[in-house]
Structure formats: C-alpha cells, structure tokens
Amino acid sequence: MILREMLTAIPKHKGTDKMQGDLRRRISKLEQAVDQKQKRGGRDLFHVPREGAGQVLLAGAPNAGKSSLMAGLTHATPQVANYPYTTQLPLPGMVQYEDVQIQLVDAPPLSREYTEAALFNAFRLSDMILFVVDLTTPDPPGDLRESVEMLAEHFIKVAPKAPLHQSGSLSTVEKQPLVFANKVDKAGREGALGLGEVIGSGTRVFIGSAETGEGLGELPRALFEALRLIRVYTKKPGQKFERGVPFVLREGATVMDATPVIHKELADKMRFARLWGSGKHQGLSVPRDHLLADGDILEIHAG
Ligand SMILES: Nc1nc2c(ncn2[C@@H]2O[C@H](COP(=O)(O)OP(=O)(O)O)[C@@H](O)[C@H]2O)c(=O)[nH]1
Ligand SMILES: [Mg+2]
Numbered sequence: 001m002i003l004r005e006m007l008t009a010i011p012k013h014k015g016t017d018k019m020q021g022d023l024r025r026r027i028s029k030l031e032q033a034v035d036q037k038q039k040r041g042g043r044d045l046f047h048v049p050r051e052g053a054g055q056v057l058l059a060g061a062p063n064a065g066k067s068s069l070m071a072g073l074t075h076a077t078p079q080v081a082n083y084p085y086t087t088q089l090p091l092p093g094m095v096q097y098e099d100v101q102i103q104l105v106d107a108p109p110l111s112r113e114y115t116e117a118a119l120f121n122a123f124r125l126s127d128m129i130l131f132v133v134d135l136t137t138p139d140p141p142g143d144l145r146e147s148v149e150m151l152a153e154h155f156i157k158v159a160p161k162a163p164l165h166q167s168g169s170l171s172t173v174e175k176q177p178l179v180f181a182n183k184v185d186k187a188g189r190e191g192a193l194g195l196g197e198v199i200g201s202g203t204r205v206f207i208g209s210a211e212t213g214e215g216l217g218e219l220p221r222a223l224f225e226a227l228r229l230i231r232v233y234t235k236k237p238g239q240k241f242e243r244g245v246p247f248v249l250r251e252g253a254t255v256m257d258a259t260p261v262i263h264k265e266l267a268d269k270m271r272f273a274r275l276w277g278s279g280k281h282q283g284l285s286v287p288r289d290h291l292l293a294d295g296d297i298l299e300i301h302a303g
Contacts, residue, residue, distance in 0.1 A: 024171065046118035047125060048092045052101040053248040054227040056178075057090070057123055059151070060132035061143045062109040065182040068210035069132055070106040073219060078106045085109065090122055097220035099246055100231060104130070104223075110147045120154040128176040128226055129158060133195060135187035135207075141194040144179065148199060151175075160202035178204055178226050180219065185209040230294040232258050235276070237299055249292065256288040259300060269302035 048055070058066040062084030070078050076093030079086050087108050094101045105126070108119055123129060131147060133140045148158055155172040162174035177199050181192040184207050196203045204222060208215015230253065231246035247261050255275070260267040275286045276297040283299075292298075 044118060044121070045089050046116065046122045048090050048103075048105050048122065050103060050125075050127075051092065052094055052103040053229055054127040054223075055103045055105060055125075056095075056128050056130050056223055056227075057105045057126040058107050058132055059110055059123070059129050059147050061134065061137075061147065062111050064109070064132040064134040064143070065210045066109070066132045067106050069130075069180060069182065069216075070104060072210045072213060072216050074104055076104075076106070084111070085114070090119075095220050095223060097224045099243075100224060100229070100248060102220070102223050102227065110150045112146065112150070115150065120151070120156065123151060123154075123156050123175070124173055126175065128162075128178065128223075130223070131177060131179045132210075133179060133181050133192075135181050135183050135189075135191040137191075140181065140191040141198050144195055144198045148177075158199055160200055160204075176226050176228075178219075178222060179206065180215075181205060181207045182210050184214060185212045228252075230292055230296070232262075232292055233295075233297045234262055235297050235299045237301055241276070241297055253292050254288065255286055255290045255292065255298065258292060258298060262298070262300065266300055266302055271301045271303055273301065274299040 058070060060066050063082070067078035067080045067087050070076055070091070070093055071080060073095045074093030076091060078091050085108070087106055089108065091106045093104050093106070095104050105122070107122065108115065110119075129151075131144055133144050137143055151158060157172050157174045158177040159174045160177065162176045179195050179199070181195055189207055192205060192207050195205045204226070206215055206218060206222065210216070228251040230249050230251055232249060232253075233241070233243055233246055235241040247258060249258060249261065255273045256267070259270050259273075270288070272285050273288075273290075274283050275290065276283055276299075277293055277295065
C-alpha cells in the first residue's frame, strides 16, 4: 500500500506530525472501507469477541502448525492439513490454566502471498500474540521475522514489555509476544537459536511439538504470566473461605480496582477490606490503594 510506504518514509520529528496524522487518517479510512466489505451480514467474521481472561491470537506462516497447536491446547477441533490456507477464518477455543480460562484464537496465516486486511484488525484487538514457527524450514528465524514485519507494516509492534490493553486506535499498538518453535519431533533444536533475537531480549521461546504434545504443558502458565493477570478470591465476613471462581484482574490492580468487579455497589460502600495473601497479610486490614497479588483472598466490609 503506497500510503503506508509514504508514512514510513516521512522522517519522525515535530514538523511532520501533522502530515503523519493526515496519512494515518487516510490509511484508516481505506482500511475501514476494506473491512466493510468483509462484514458479511453486518458481522466482521475476522473479529472474535473476547471471552475468558484474555485473548491470544496465533500467528505464523502457512503450515507452521497453528491449528495443530490449537487442537493440542484447547477442546477446539480446527482443521489440520498438510497444505497451506486450510484455516480461513479465526476460530476460538479455551485454554485452561488452573482455574482460569484464556481464549486462544486460531487464525489464517501471515503470508506475503495472501493475507486479508481484516486479519490485522483481529491482531490489533487481541491481548497478545503467540507466534508458531516451523523448525523444519530452512530458516525459522527468517520465517518469524517475516510475520513480525508484516504486523509492523500494519502498525502492530510486538515487544516483550508491551503494555497490555490498548485501544484499537489508529496509531501503533504494541503486543506482547510468545514464541512456540514447533515440530521439534522432526527437526533439531538448533533452528530455535536466534528466534528470541528476532523480537528482542526478554522474548520467551518455547520449543516443542504440537503433534506429540512435547513442550505444550508449560504454555498455559506462560500465557497466563505473559498476560500479566492476577486472580483474587473473595470471602464473606464471618464465613469460612471457600475457593470459588476467581476474579481476574490486571497486574497492578488495587483493592479499590477489585471492588467494582466483585460487586457493582461495593466500591462506594466499602468501609475496609481484609486480605489473606502469600506472606504477611493474614487477615490484616489493608488500605484501598493496596496492590493485589495473584491468589489473594479479599474480605470486603461494606455498610
Ligand atoms: N512432525 C510434525 N508435524 C506437525 C506438527 N505440527 C503440525 N504438523 C503438521 O504440519 C502440517 C500443518 O499443520 P497445521 O496445524 O494445519 O498448520 P497451520 O497452517 O499453521 O494451521 C500438518 O500436516 C500437521 O500434521 C509437529 O509438531 N510435528
Ligand atoms: Mg491452520
């Protein structure tokens, strides 16, 4: 797309801000027009409504094993085949990590030959990206680089320390990546060398096989950690704690952030909260701005 090339060609300094903004608006208008076409029957078939604690989209070249990995991690049954473009529309499934469900979305490939524009919108709206790389190809890091570059061309930057939850706005969004080097049953581990550097230091790379299941066991926890989620349980005053379904919050959430999630009216009415967590807070009263940790138990006193 010529407009995009213009945008990357403009040097970035104060004086060009307006020009860049103008180009961005034009690009966005065009993308919207394209997307309209994809909205058959008023629904964007590429956009998967978020469910569970977070949405992770699978990315990678054709035949890398995205659908196989999806089948290995969820109860979904995507079509797996030995020819490219088997997966034409995103398909969601749920990954179970302990008592939390994370949505994994199998997606069509990122390919220079053919990738629908609407797919990039789906990436834009996701919480993070799980790259699947085929270790049996001549150049696995090159394959990963191509996927990363295609996303970058659509203003989706992958960065290990990307802030979570950004709006799907016009400007560049950053997405947290995780890499799964697949088909180790058929290739050496050497192919995975250099995969981390493609995205940058701090990128977590897992090696395994979607076919044999090797290396899949660590992924649910890795996804949970990468999404930077915490689980908070609640306890009613005067009652024994029974571990129920957790409230899932973002890392950095405070007692005050948790209350409206637990109960709509609680935020206004809270007098104080007691907390049981790892370490020192065994039933102590905590201030509203107290930072919550994964596994904390909250007892909110309202009135
Ligand atoms: N040997 C081996 N083959 C795999 C593995 N994962 C996927 N495949 C094969 O690779 C081909 C493409 O898999 P698929 O999941 O459809 O790839 P996708 O296009 O990325 O969704 C199929 O023939 C799979 O059976 C693996 O871990 N080891
Ligand atoms: Mg597929």
